[in-house]
Amino acid sequence: MPTKLIVDCSTGVTTEVELTAEEVAQREADAAAFAEIKAAEEAAAQAKADAKASAQAKLAALGLTADEISALN
Amino acid sequence: MANTYEAIATVTVGSGGAANIEFTSIPQTYTDLLVKASVRDARTGDIFSNLLIRFNGSSSNLSARRLFGNGTSAASSAPSSSIVTVLNGPLSTSNTFSSGEFYIPNYTSANNKSVSTDIVTENNATESYQELNAGLWSDSSAITSITLLSNYSVNLVQYSTATLYGIKNS
Numbered sequence: 001m002p003t004k005l006i007v008d009c010s011t012g013v014t015t016e017v018e019l020t021a022e023e024v025a026q027r028e029a030d031a032a033a034f035a036e037i038k039a040a041e042e043a044a045a046q047a048k049a050d051a052k053a054s055a056q057a058k059l060a061a062l063g064l065t066a067d068e069i070s071a072l073n
Numbered sequence: 074m075a076n077t078y079e080a081i082a083t084v085t086v087g088s089g090g091a092a093n094i095e096f097t098s099i100p101q102t103y104t105d106l107l108v109k110a111s112v113r114d115a116r117t118g119d120i121f122s123n124l125l126i127r128f129n130g131s132s133s134n135l136s137a138r139r140l141f142g143n144g145t146s147a148a149s150s151a152p153s154s155s156i157v158t159v160l161n162g163p164l165s166t167s168n169t170f171s172s173g174e175f176y177i178p179n180y181t182s183a184n185n186k187s188v189s190t191d192i193v194t195e196n197n198a199t200e201s202y203q204e205l206n207a208g209l210w211s212d213s214s215a216i217t218s219i220t221l222l223s224n225y226s227v228n229l230v231q232y233s234t235a236t237l238y239g240i241k242n243s
Contacts, residue, residue, distance in 0.1 A: 002228060004093035007082045009100060009237065014084050019092055026132065027092065031226035033154070034123065041150060 002027075077243065078107070083236040090115060090228030096237045097218045099180075103239030106177040106216065110192075110235040111170040113161040114223040121194050121202050122162040123224040125155055126175060128186060130218060134211040141204035156208035157224055158190045169195035170233065180216040185209060 001018040008015075019027070059069050084094055099106065116122035127135070137156045140149045160171040173192025180186060190206040221235060 002092035003089075004095055004222075005084050005086065005091045006095045006097055007084045007237075008098050009082045009096055010098040012082055014082075016087070016091065023092075027222070027226045030125065030132065030155075030224060034157070034224045037152070 077241045079103070079239045079241075081237045081239050083234065086229050086231050086233040088231050090230050091233075092228055093220050093222040094229065094233070094235050095218060095220045096235075099217050099219065099237070100239060101181050101215060101217075103181075104179070104242040105240040106180050106219070107238040107240055108175040108177075108219060108221070108235055109238070110173050110175070110221065110233075112173070112221065112233040112235070113165070113170045113230050114163075114225065114233075115227040115230055116162045116223065116225040117227075118164065119162045120165040120196055120198075120200060121159050122227075123157045124160040124171075124192075125157050125220075125222050125224045126188060126190070126208060127156070127220040127222070128177075128210050128212070128216045128218065129214055130220060131210065131212065135208070136211070137206055137208040139204060139206050141202055143200050143202050145200070155224070156188060156190075156206070156210070158192050158206045159194055159202045159204045160192065160223075161194045161196070163230075165194060165201075166197040169197070171195065177216065177219075182215070183213045185211045185213070186216060 003016050003018050006015050006017060056069050082096060114122045135155050137152045141159060161169060171192055171194045173190060175188055175190045177188045188208040192204050194202040223229060
């Protein structure tokens with residue numbers, strides 16, 4: 001079982017105690033929730049990059065030069 | 074350090090690591106609090122990881138605005154349910170630790186609590202992270218405990234340390 005270090009600031013005493021089952025569950029839930037958020041952020045960033053690449057390709061197909069496309073950024 | 078700073082407690086993680094560092098029974102006699110931390114966690118497979126900061130054990134009413142860079146690019150994010158900041162992960166240079174501080178003004182007030190963080194990761198390579206972060210705990214309770222823990226359900230590694238300072242405004 002993972003442990004935590006508790007520093008009692010009123011006494012200066014540090015104790016190491018095992019996490020409770022509830023704390024372990026919370027810890028795992030936090031990690032899972034964070035992973036979901038990160039995945040969503042990465043997906044959004046990828047979608048934005050894909051849309052930009054697609055737009056640039058369409059502009060190139062219309063005859064704009066790379067410099068002209070870059071000037072639009 | 075100015076004599077308005079007083080070291081309240083220091084903790085160092087021992088062999089085997091620890092999931093959390095918790096400062097409890099924090100005296101209510103200061104104006105502000107400051108945590109200085111040297112930390113690294115055991116997250117698998119990356120040079121950096123993420124550290125959660127919690128008050129009074131609460132995991133609700135938390136939010137943050139993060140601004141960070143890694144030597145190549147800069148980015149920002151706005152977590153809506155946590156105060157989280159970067160720290161060294163296991164693929165960063167061995168035996169190096171993030172250096173950071175977390176400043177908490179007016180921790181005894183009945184207003185919402187803010188925290189500003191300033192942290193860097195250490196890595197003997199081109200990729201390393203720096204972060205500024207504005208965190209908010211929307212709660213009227215006075216802060217009596219502070220918890221630091223990895224956001225990846227892994228341990229903070231041995232020799233991670235944290236010191237809590239109390240700061241008086243005069």
